[in-house]
Amino acid sequence: xxxxxxxxxxxxxxxxxxxxxxxxxxxxxxxxxxxxxxxxxxxxxxxxxxxxxxxxxxxxxxxxxxxxxxxxxxxxxxxxxxxxxxxxxxxxxxxxxxxxxxxx
Numbered sequence: 001x002x003x004x005x006x007x008x009x010x011x012x013x014x015x016x017x018x019x020x021x022x023x024x025x026x027x028x029x030x031x032x033x034x035x036x037x038x039x040x041x042x043x044x045x046x047x048x049x050x051x052x053x054x055x056x057x058x059x060x061x062x063x064x065x066x067x068x069x070x071x072x073x074x075x076x077x078x079x080x081x082x083x084x085x086x087x088x089x090x091x092x093x094x095x096x097x098x099x100x101x102x103x104x
Contacts (some may be wrong), residue, residue, distance in 0.1 A: 009078065022046055026093045057094045078098060
């Protein structure tokens with residue numbers, strides 16, 4: 001599955017636009033990670049526990065978007081974007097979305 005943030009796939013022509021596809025995941029913080037993150041917050045710098053949490057959530061959202069596109073019979077996803085929003089204190093949603101297309 002080709003996934004691109006561009007409007008098209010270089011060297012390929014779009015035969016059919018199949019529609020919007022999406023994949024989302026909501027993740028919450030974990031108590032054990034919060035303790036370490038709180039200690040790191042005192043000295044500043046990156047919080048690797050949360051970096052890993054968000055990276056895993058992003059990959060899961062992308063996988064779900066690809067699965068959605070495959071169900072439609074897509075060859076590619078163009079104009080892919082990722083957004084995030086806070087659901088409530090301590091939890092966030094990551095949403096990956098784009099346009100599923102079939103290529104010639």
